[in-house]
Amino acid sequence: MEFDPTAYAFLAAGLGAGLVTIGASYGIGRLAGPAMEGSARQPEAAGDIRTSMIIAAALIEGVALFGLVICVLLATS
C-alpha cells in the first residue's frame, strides 16, 4: 500500500483538532463547573462570576483556536 505524504498532514490535522478539542473542553469544563456551583451558592455574585468565567473561557478558547488554526493550515497546505 502506498502513502501519499500529504496524507500524514491530514492525519496530523485531524488528530490535532481532536486533541485541541479535548484540551479546550477539559479546561472550559473545569471552569464552568465551579462557576456554576459558585453562583448557586451565592446567587448575588452570579453576575461577577459569569463575567470572569467568560473572560477565562475566552482565553482558553483563544489557545484552542491557535491550535485549530495550525490544524487548518496543515490540512490545506
Place this chain on the structure above:
Amino acid sequence: MGRDGSAPIRNHGYCMYERHLAMRKSLYALLLVLTLGAFWVPTQAQAAEGGTVDIVGHTADGFYLEFEPMATVELPRIFLMEDASGSLTLKSYASTAAALQSGDFQLVLDGETVTSDSDLSAAIDSKKHLHAGLQPAVGSVILDFSISRHLIFGLLAMLIVALIGISLARKYKRGVGREEAPHGVFQNAFEALIVYIRDEIAKPTLGEKHEKFLPYLLTAFFFILFANLLGLVPYGAAATSNLAVTGMLAVFTFVIGQVYASKEHWKHLLLGPPEVPVLIRIILVPVEILGLLTRHFALAIRLFANMAAGALVIFSLLGLIFIMNVTFGAGAAYGAAVPSIFLTVFISLVKLLVAFIQAYVFTILSALFIGMSVEEHHHDEHHEDDAHHDTGDLTPALAGDGAAPEKARVSTEREVVAS
C-alpha cells in the same frame, strides 16, 4: 379560597395548552421545511457532480458575490501596477473575467499559467477563475485595491451601525429617553444593549475613565455584532471571518490602549516591575512586551477563528451529503441529508449565539486591555505606606521590601478588577 385559586390555575393550564398547540404547529412547519430541504439538496449535489467544491475558498474572501442558483456577481478589480520602466499606473476592471479577457492578466490554475484563449473561456464559464490566482502579463502588482466580498459586507455593517447610531443619537438629542421614557421597540432594544455595555463592561474594567472609551467600545461591539449577523443572512458573508478585519480591530484596541496609557504602564513595560532585582527585570521586560503583543494578536485570532470555523463547520456538514453521494450513491446521500440538515440548523443557531458572544467577548477583552494600560496602579502609594511602615519598625529587611509591595500590588489589582 379554593374557588378563587382554582380559576387562575385552570386559566393558566388552558394557556399552556394553547402554547403547546402553537409549538406543535411550528414544529410541524419546521419539519416540513427540513424535509423539503432534504429533497432539494441532493439535486444540487447532482448538479455539482464532477467539480470539486472548495470549502475554504467559499469561507475565505473572494472577488464575487454569490447568489447561487441565480447568479454570481463579480466585483471590480483595481490594481496599482508597476511596469518595467518603474512608472506606476492604476488599472481597474469591471470584473475578474474582464481583467483576464483584456490580456493584462493571466490565469494561474493549479500552478499552471493558462495561455490559450479557449482554456481561458472554459475556465471563466466554469467559474474556476474566481478561485484561481491572477498573474500580470507585464510588470508587477504593487497593491491590490480590488473590492472583495468581505469589504462589501464590512461596509454594509458599518452603514447599519452608523444609521442606528445616528438615529438613536438624534432621538436622545430631542429628549426622548432622557426627559421621558424611551419610545418604541427600536430605541428600547438598543438602549438595553448600550446600557449593558456601559454598566457591565466599561464601568467594571475602566472605572471612572469609562466615558472616554465608551464610544470605541460601543462602535466595536455593534460593528462586530452586525458583521457577524450579516454572515448568517442568506448570500451574506461575515466580514469578521477575515483576519485583516479582525486584525485591524485589534490594532485599534492596541493603539487606543497605548496612546492613553498611564506613566505606570510604560514604566512597568519598559523597566519591569520596580520591586524586582535588575537581572530578573532584564528577563521580564521582553516577556512583558511579548505578552502585550500576544494579547492583542490573540484578540484578532479569536474573533477570526470563531467566525471562520462556524462557516467551515456548516460547509463540512452539508459537504457530508456530497461525500455520501460520491462514495455510496444517491440513496446514502438522501439518508445523510436529513441528519446533516438538522445539524446545520443546530450549528446555525449556535452561530447566532456565537455572533453575540464574540462581540461581547471582543468588547470586554478590549475594555480589559485598555483598562490594564490606562489605570493608575495606586501602587506607589502602597509602596510609600509600606516604606513608612518599614522605617517605623526600624528593620528595613531586604526580603520584606521585595515581598510586601508585591502582595499590595496583587490586592489592588484584584480590587480594580472586582469593583
